[in-house]
Amino acid sequence: QVQLQESGPGLVKPSETLSLTCTVSGGSVSSANYYWNWIRQPPGKGLEWIGYIHSRGRTSYNPSLKSRVTISVDTSKNQFSLKVSSLSAADTAVYYCARIPPNTYGSLPFDSWGQGTLVTVSS
Amino acid sequence: DIQMTQSPSSLSASVGDRVTITCRASQSISSSVNWYQQNPGTAPKLLIYAASTLQSGVPSRFSGSGSGTDFTLTISSLQPEDVATYFCQQSYSILPPTFGGGTKVEIK
Numbered sequence: 001q002v003q004l005q006e007s008g009p010g011l012v013k014p015s016e017t018l019s020l021t022c023t024v025s026g027g028s029v030s031s032a033n034y035y036w037n038w039i040r041q042p043p044g045k046g047l048e049w050i051g052y053i054h055s056r057g058r059t060s061y062n063p064s065l066k067s068r069v070t071i072s073v074d075t076s077k078n079q080f081s082l083k084v085s086s087l088s089a090a091d092t093a094v095y096y097c098a099r100i101p102p103n104t105y106g107s108l109p110f111d112s113w114g115q116g117t118l119v120t121v122s123s
Numbered sequence: 124d125i126q127m128t129q130s131p132s133s134l135s136a137s138v139g140d141r142v143t144i145t146c147r148a149s150q151s152i153s154s155s156v157n158w159y160q161q162n163p164g165t166a167p168k169l170l171i172y173a174a175s176t177l178q179s180g181v182p183s184r185f186s187g188s189g190s191g192t193d194f195t196l197t198i199s200s201l202q203p204e205d206v207a208t209y210f211c212q213q214s215y216s217i218l219p220p221t222f223g224g225g226t227k228v229e230i231k
Contacts, residue, residue: 047167047210047222062219096166107173108214109157113166 002027004097004114011120018084018121022097022114023077030075031055035100037110038071038082040093048093052100053080087121094118125149125216129223135231142198144209144226149192152215156194158187159210161225167210171196198228206230 008020022036029036038050051061053071061069065084073080084091095117098110126149136142146156154174159167169178171187174194184199198205211223 046224047212049219049221060218064219098166105154105173105176106214107155107157107176108217108220109169109172109178109212110159110167111169111172111178113168116166 002112006114006117020082023079033102036080037098039096042093092121127223133227135229136201137231140201142201144196146194146211146223151191152213154190155215157212158196160207162207
């Protein structure tokens with residue numbers, strides 16, 4: 001059973017860059033045809049997909065965030081990471097990492113999630 | 124972006140009731156809809172993918188249906204442990220995948 005665990009700072013200042021890491025256990029970030037995602041949820045609100053990195057290294061980002069987001073992978077540590085630059089209060093949210101497995105009839109569901117980490121943007 | 128409109132935003136039902144949650148897409152999305160359950164303070168849990176396929180380990184009282192623009196999540200007999208918020212999600216357009224606004228289910 002794969003497990004994902006987010007780590008990173010809980011408080012970041014406006015205009016700074018957020019860096020979060022997702023550590024994967026019970027599976028490999030290099031496993032063929034998996035997508036490794038970041039999703040966020042502002043307090044009391046809905047879910048917003050941030051982007052993914054595919055097991056072959058290809059990335060894709062939400063157009064609404066694309067200019068500020070970078071997702072990368074470290075296969076030696078079995079981790080993938082998120083950077084969000086130019087933070088504002090609107091980026092305050094619980095950030096989740098999540099996996100999309102292969103062979104799901106093209107529906108690309110998020111089948112495994114980390115527990116989430118609350119990031120507050122405030123001076 | 125493809126918009127997913129979920130209804131109702133909240134509902135209250137009795138234990139044993141049949142509960143139906145609806146999601147409507149802003150354009151046809153074939154069967155590319157997934158459903159999640161989220162309890163307060165926890166991550167969403169996948170219930171249904173590809174509109175009607177039950178995720179492994181999910182109780183059979185949960186079912187999904189629909190295609191095109193209209194989709195339904197049904198709980199055949201509501202249980203106390205089903206109190207949660209439910210989200211639909213479309214993946215027809217992966218740029219970006221989008222979620223419905225959520226339906227909060229409570230026990231009457």
